[in-house]
Amino acid sequence: MISSGGSVPATQATEAAFAAADSPAAILIEKLSLWYGDFQALFDVDLRVRAGAITSLIGPSGCGKTTLLRSVNRINERLGYVRTTGSIRLWGLNVLDSTVELAQLRKQVGMVFQRPNPLPLSVRDNVLFGTRVHRPNERQPTRGESDRIVEKALREVLLWDELKDSLDRRGTELSLEQQQKLCIARLLPVKPKLLLMDEPCSALDPAGTEAVEELIWKLRGDYTILIVTHNMAQARRASEECVFMLLGEMIEHSDTASMFLNPANRKTADYIEGRYG
């Protein structure tokens, strides 16, 4: 069923299929274009990300997948010379509106990076960091409350049994796999709705990759997860829906199984088969 048509009809077809599905959209991106100075990195991207699912963004280097990811919590803007048009709606609200409080946006949208970046604080303080940043000044949690928050978050990321006796160790002294899990754990206490992951396993060894992938798989349903990966096998293993991007355009979006079995677009098929990339 490799389509002989151009990319646009194929994209629209899959879009229509998803629009028909009655699952609510967590992210609805419309006509998103983005420029770094004079360089246009995204071209009219339309994307609908299903709530509670794991959606992976794949494509060769420079295709704009990381740019797209970083637009959702607006950390691209820190570069200063970024210009964006179009809209990114999270649960109906456009995050590109000037009225959006960035601190709130970043609380609701957690981000995990390629290189694990736990803070140089204890495991405990790493997990509590977000709640400390966001809680109102007059409400100091009791020791017991903090303990419960830490335990719950570490249990969610499957670290509790390993680390329950070493909560005072520095986050930066853990193994890379534990560090990356800790980086996920520290997002959870402020109850984000969406987790963005930028190649979360690429610094890890195969065992670590497997463990973190398992964790991501376990988190689906509770969180909407958008994950960028270079690793097609990973996209195939660890995501439910898959988005293929090329040169700043969204080429194809479908459920992962059908993208890898029956890509609708020639370019997708060629990429998946490894003809370029």
Next chain:
Amino acid sequence: MFEATERNRRNRKVEGLFRLLFLWMTCMLILPVALILGVLIVRGGPAISWEFLFTRPIDNMTAGGILPALVGTVWLVVVALIASVPVGVAAALYLSEYAPDNRLTRAINLAIINLAGVPSIVHALFGLGAFVIFFRFGTSILAASLTLAIMTLPVVIVATRESLQTVPLAFREACWNMGATRWQTIRKVVLPNSVSGILTGVILEVSRTAGETAPIMFTGAAVFMPFLPQGVLDQTMAMSLHLFVISTQVPDVPEHMPFGVALVLISLVLAMNGLSIAFRVYLRGRKKW
């Protein structure tokens, strides 16, 4: 097949020559420091006693101790620190954590580095004009310390900025991406991990401030005071000026006295530097990422 050729032998000889040359230069560097210390200890050592440290100079400064100068130097250094550290650290925080990386910021950074190169006598004249005359502090500890503070401000700023920048950007990004403000990031992550460097800078500043003569000559240091300073608007004696005066301006000073003063001054400075090194080693041992 593996024998040395003529070329190999020559290379080896040249190599040895340069090695010796650089070693010799390093020794030349250590020699003056060792000599200064040696001479001071041998010739000034006999002057040091409890009486020397804790009594006032008498007989037109040809006898007695150095207490007013010692106390005065402490006053000058402490007041200068109180004035310069908060301003310097705040400026460094702004430049490192808030300022956008543009031409203006770079110009400011350049200006700060150049400010560190302004001769101290120029600072002295500025202090005289600004603090003594314009702000009407008179010749006082306050005017002298503010002059010293302005002189050492660039050192504080540069040292602080450098130690702030040893904190990896990834930590800041981790904080920002959780919605932390710049200030929350600074307070919880950046400052705790750079405080050792900042304190080292401050201690080095102390040792420099303690030894300066020119900036305090016109602004607050007196040649001779029969009493200890009671507050920041008093004049005071200071170690560095006292050394200058008894070495050059006062007749019939016993030879061991200026050496004794110099020994006390340099011991203070070395003790400060030693403290800063020990402190840095201690904090570095605890810091891991």
